[in-house]
Amino acid sequence: MATILINGQEYPLPEGEKLNAIQAAQRIGVEIPYYCWHPSLSVVANCRMCEIEVGSKDPKTGEIRMVPKLVPGCQTPAKDGTVLVTDSPKVVEHQRMIMELLLLNHPLDCPVCDQAGECGLQDYSYSNGQAVHRFVEERVVNPRKEVAETIQLNADRCIMCTRCVRFTREITHTGELQVISRGSHAEIDIFPGHPVANALAGNVVDLCPVGALLDKDFLHKQRVWFLSKHDGVCTRCSTGCNISSEENRGEIWRFKPRNNPLVNDYWICDEGRYSYKSANDPSLLTAMYARIGNELGPVLTDQALKSAGQELTKVASEGGKIAAVISPFLTVEEAYLLAGYIKGLSPDAVLALGAVPVVGEDQTFTPDKVKGRNGDTSFLDPKPFTIHAEKCPNRKGVEAVLAHFQGEVIDFNALTGRIAAGEFKALYYTSGSPDLWADEEAARSLRSGVSYLVVQDTLVTPLAQLADVVLASATFAEKAGSYVNADGRLQYAEAALPPRDGSLPDLDILAILGGRSGGPVESSAVLAELAAKIPAFGVAAGGKLPTYGALLGDAPAPLPTNGDAPTPFIDAWSKTRAQIGTRSGAGATR
Amino acid sequence: MRPDDPSLKRMIPPTLKLHEKFYLPQIVGGLLVTGKHILSASLGKGAITVSYPEDQHVPSANYRGVHRLNKDEQGRVKCVACMLCATACPAHCIDIVGATAPESWSDREKYCESFVIDELRCIYCGMCEEACPVEAIELTGLYDLTGLSREQMIFDKTKLLSVFDLTRDAEPMRYTTPPPKAGPRPTEVEPSGLPGPKA
Ligand code: SF4
Ligand code: SF4
Ligand code: SF4
Ligand code: SF4
Numbered sequence: 113m114a115t116i117l118i119n120g121q122e123y124p125l126p127e128g129e130k131l132n133a134i135q136a137a138q139r140i141g142v143e144i145p146y147y148c149w150h151p152s153l154s155v156v157a158n159c160r161m162c163e164i165e166v167g168s169k170d171p172k173t174g175e176i177r178m179v180p181k182l183v184p185g186c187q188t189p190a191k192d193g194t195v196l197v198t199d200s201p202k203v204v205e206h207q208r209m210i211m212e213l214l215l216l217n218h219p220l221d222c223p224v225c226d227q228a229g230e231c232g233l234q235d236y237s238y239s240n241g242q243a244v245h246r247f248v249e250e251r252v253v254n255p256r257k258e259v260a261e262t263i264q265l266n267a268d269r270c271i272m273c274t275r276c277v278r279f280t281r282e283i284t285h286t287g288e289l290q291v292i293s294r295g296s297h298a299e300i301d302i303f304p305g306h307p308v309a310n311a312l313a314g315n316v317v318d319l320c321p322v323g324a325l326l327d328k329d330f331l332h333k334q335r336v337w338f339l340s341k342h343d344g345v346c347t348r349c350s351t352g353c354n355i356s357s358e359e360n361r362g363e364i365w366r367f368k369p370r371n372n373p374l375v376n377d378y379w380i381c382d383e384g385r386y387s388y389k390s391a392n393d394p395s396l397l398t399a400m401y402a403r404i405g406n407e408l409g410p411v412l413t414d415q416a417l418k419s420a421g422q423e424l425t426k427v428a429s430e431g432g433k434i435a436a437v438i439s440p441f442l443t444v445e446e447a448y449l450l451a452g453y454i455k456g457l458s459p460d461a462v463l464a465l466g467a468v469p470v471v472g473e474d475q476t477f478t479p480d481k482v483k484g485r486n487g488d489t490s491f492l493d494p495k496p497f498t499i500h501a502e503k504c505p506n507r508k509g510v511e512a513v514l515a516h517f518q519g520e521v522i523d524f525n526a527l528t529g530r531i532a533a534g535e536f537k538a539l540y541y542t543s544g545s546p547d548l549w550a551d552e553e554a555a556r557s558l559r560s561g562v563s564y565l566v567v568q569d570t571l572v573t574p575l576a577q578l579a580d581v582v583l584a585s586a587t588f589a590e591k592a593g594s595y596v597n598a599d600g601r602l603q604y605a606e607a608a609l610p611p612r613d614g615s616l617p618d619l620d621i622l623a624i625l626g627g628r629s630g631g632p633v634e635s636s637a638v639l640a641e642l643a644a645k646i647p648a649f650g651v652a653a654g655g656k657l658p659t660y661g662a663l664l665g666d667a668p669a670p671l672p673t674n675g676d677a678p679t680p681f682i683d684a685w686s687k688t689r690a691q692i693g694t695r696s697g698a699g700a701t702r
Numbered sequence: 703m704r705p706d707d708p709s710l711k712r713m714i715p716p717t718l719k720l721h722e723k724f725y726l727p728q729i730v731g732g733l734l735v736t737g738k739h740i741l742s743a744s745l746g747k748g749a750i751t752v753s754y755p756e757d758q759h760v761p762s763a764n765y766r767g768v769h770r771l772n773k774d775e776q777g778r779v780k781c782v783a784c785m786l787c788a789t790a791c792p793a794h795c796i797d798i799v800g801a802t803a804p805e806s807w808s809d810r811e812k813y814c815e816s817f818v819i820d821e822l823r824c825i826y827c828g829m830c831e832e833a834c835p836v837e838a839i840e841l842t843g844l845y846d847l848t849g850l851s852r853e854q855m856i857f858d859k860t861k862l863l864s865v866f867d868l869t870r871d872a873e874p875m876r877y878t879t880p881p882p883k884a885g886p887r888p889t890e891v892e893p894s895g896l897p898g899p900k901a
């Protein structure tokens with residue numbers, strides 16, 4: 113078996129993986145600090161932070177020969193017999209010197225810098241740097257400039273790691289960014305008149321290890337240590353990118369991508385990134401409404417639920433036909449409860465998939481190992497990123513539920529035709545979509561086709577105006593549940609915000625209507641029940657999903673081929689920070 | 703400072719001697735001090751009460767009273783909205799809204815659009831003052847802090863800046879201006895001009 117020697121200890125190397133020294137050390141919990149290396153970008157080794165002592169062990173004689181100079185760890189393959197020393201005085205001294213060099217012209221704006229709190233310079237300067245530095249010359253002051261409509265560059269904070277440049281060349285193939293000037297005057301810039309304008313532009317902000325590239329949308333609004341992070345899934349298209357929704361004081365402030373090598377790698381698109389705003393929309397419904405006489409007025413939650421439940425039961429018992437629209441914005445758990453509830457009222461009820469918004473065409477970014485890349489690409493496994501035209505998170509999930517309950521999937525348009533023809537007595541309509549599905553005219557025709565209408569939605573739509581009962585439901589941020597993306601991958605999203613005043617999460621609304629007893633429902637309990645009932649969801653047995661989600665209809669979830677994926681950059685840092693904490697706590701005097 | 707810095711000194715707490723372990727000598731010592739104070743006060747010499755408000759109490763120079771927000775030479779608020787004070791505050795009584803500074807403020811990228819301290823929640827610990835990297839927030843010697851309603855005790859940016867104008871001469875900014883020459887610090891303050899319902 114291939115083995116590697118790290119700091120005098122021998123460890124086995126994972127089979128069939130190409131790792132560099134940083135990754136190999138990370139697997140066993142040894143941190144090698146780095147700036148310019150990123151697991152999805154080519155290796156250029158220009159920051160020199162990761163330099164360590166490297167050598168090789170002769171398999172026959174067991175003799176160890178070290179390279180006389182320090183070697184960048186990001187560029188060192190972890191092979192059989194490789195010897196790494198990451199904590200010798202030579203390495204530690206080198207890291208101190210690199211920190212001093214990087215901070216020569218750095219303004220140390222930390223109090224006003226948006227990166228403070230998740231900044232590689234701050235953390236490594238604390239753990240690997242030194243308190244003093246000897247630079248007495250005048251600092252280079254680079255200008256602040258706009259590199260995109262949404263992105264600001266504070267050039268003086270840049271440490272020239274060129275991650276952003278490599279991203280636009282290697283991942284998006286748009287190449288908007290470049291390095292201008294040389295030496296200490298080197299600066300990141302755009303080509304004059306060509307700002308960064310691609311669908312993934314916002315990722316350069318996440319990539320930047322310091323606060324040089326800043327998102328203007330988030331700029332100066334919050335300090336990052338105030339934000340609580342929740343693992344979510346983006347609901348703006350059917351890719352289902354993994355995100356962390358970061359919230360403080362009941363408002364979402366930003367979305368950041370979360371690594372999932374099977375879906376979105378390290379990226380999210382700008383459309384998804386800024387879609388958090390719809391969760392903070394002040395025009396979201398803040399109360400439930402019911403028609404009393406001719407007037408639609410706000411009523412107490414239980415009153416609205418009771419009146420909807422009673423009326424639907426009455427329609428069913430009188431033999432009237434009920435139709436339900438199950439929105440592709442609902443989670444699979446909600447779709448399951450809704451379908452179960454309506455079918456429970458009357459077995460001949462008709463369930464239909466809500467409108468599926470499609471905008472434009474799928475856009476795929478296909479990086480390859482060669483094109484647009486420079487430096488060492490042997491460690492790379494670049495993954496394509498697709499922005500789907502289908503702008504809903506869960507069409508496949510709802511379809512799978514519908515197929516189970518009625519054997520076929522009826523689409524929204526087919527149902528509207530049947531409603532207009534007067535086939536149904538009552539309609540249960542769910543949406544939760546930020547896009548409008550039924551304009552005023554369509555709403556009027558839907559309304560006139562049925563004698564009783566329940567609308568479960570988050571916004572005041574023309575159809576809600578005409579409803580008999582409006583149930584204020586949760587936005588994507590206010591509910592937990594699972595979604596099935598375009599590839600059929602079932603993924604779990606946490607709730608980021610508590611339900612707004614006057615609203616209830618869809619799962620609770622449906623559980624109350626369906627008469628489920630036993631207090632508040634948990635999405636995992638519903639998922640477990642669903643997995644037991646519907647074979648397609650067998651992967652979610654027990655209500656648990658693996659970190660990277662699981663493919664519908666698959667046997668037990670396949671793990672990513674490269675075992676546990678590399679820790680995302682920021683996560684690696686927070687771990688370092690935890691270690692620093694224990695170290696300084698032990699030696700310092702108080 | 704690094705944990706392995708050779709100039710770091712380890713402090714070892716002194717161990718208790720045998721008679722200290724009994725505690726009684728300490729208690730008696732404490733009672734003696736109390737008795738001394740009672741005696742000197744009742745004999746009229748060391749009275750420690752004043753006839754407030756006719757006589758004003760002058761707190762010690764490190765007394766921590768109501769906050770002020772300092773201004774720079776151009777009269778702008780010094781605060782850069784880093785929210786370190788709000789982070790450090792154990793009472794969570796500081797609320798700041800940051801914003802990008804106007805183009806004309808070439809030296810500054812960020813400032814506070816709104817700055818509110820709930821003086822009723824504050825415990826006057828001075829952590830905010832300690833945390834501030836630009837010496838923008840300071841606690842003054844003003845102790846006459848009253849209000850007729852809770853709302854009056856919630857100090858906004860305007861009010862906090864007005865406390866600075868009020869106390870500027872008596873209490874110069876601690877780090878950015880040279881300390882005042884000899885003389886007790888807070889005596890010149892006109893208490894009638896204090897913030898609160900009287901003002
Ligand atoms: S990039 Fe990091 S070190 Fe530099 S000013 Fe921002 S927070 Fe401070
Ligand atoms: S702007 Fe950020 S990502 Fe780009 S080179 Fe500078 S430090 Fe690196
Ligand atoms: S004095 Fe203490 S409690 Fe009062 S605002 Fe400052 S930090 Fe908070
Ligand atoms: S610590 Fe100072 S600069 Fe920072 S927000 Fe508070 S008062 Fe303003």
Ligand code: FES
Nearest residue numbers: 148157159160186
């Ligand atoms: S991370 Fe290896 S040189 Fe930058």
